[in-house]
Amino acid sequence: MKQILKRGQLLIALFALGIYHSLAQSSAGIDQATAEVSSYVDPVSNLIIAIGAVVGLIGGVRVYIKWQSGDQDTQKAIMGWFGACLFLILVGVVIKAFFA
Template sequence: MTVKNKKLLAVAASVTFAAQGAFAQTGGGTTGINAATSSLTSYVDPVSTLCLAIGAVVGIIGGVRVYIKWNSGDQDINKEIMGWGGSCLFLVLVSVVIKAFFGV
């Protein structure tokens, strides 16, 4: 075996053993994933509460607008009621779905 072949064999062996050492590390990123999961689930309750608060504000604004239209004699308030009521219902359901999705 020549010197060139010995050097090539030594480099190949060292690269192989270095790669095995890198693959042998424990954890595999699970600690990072667990930290991200716990951080994300800590935001679920505030976001759900924020959705409910926004839904309450939208409901109050919608109720006032429907009341004003109704008192002014507008006969076509059904579309207005459905629009504002649907948006409030959507925001309430989003807060429930967020909690159910993350299991909180």
């Protein structure tokens, strides 16, 4: 009976060590993935901000052309382009803040 009890304790100890080892491996993988993603955050964020600047320039030119031609929906175009630029710039800033 003592031998069966010792075998049971040994199996439980081996099982616990196996779980501990597998958790240690998964946390190392998660740490590596976090470092990999963090290395891409700044370039992606800067790219999004640059795209927002280009969209702003294009929008400004299109609104200016509408304004010069006397279109009635100039304010609607201004709000649409301004909203798009603001969204892109805020996304770039939020990505940096989220992963910092």
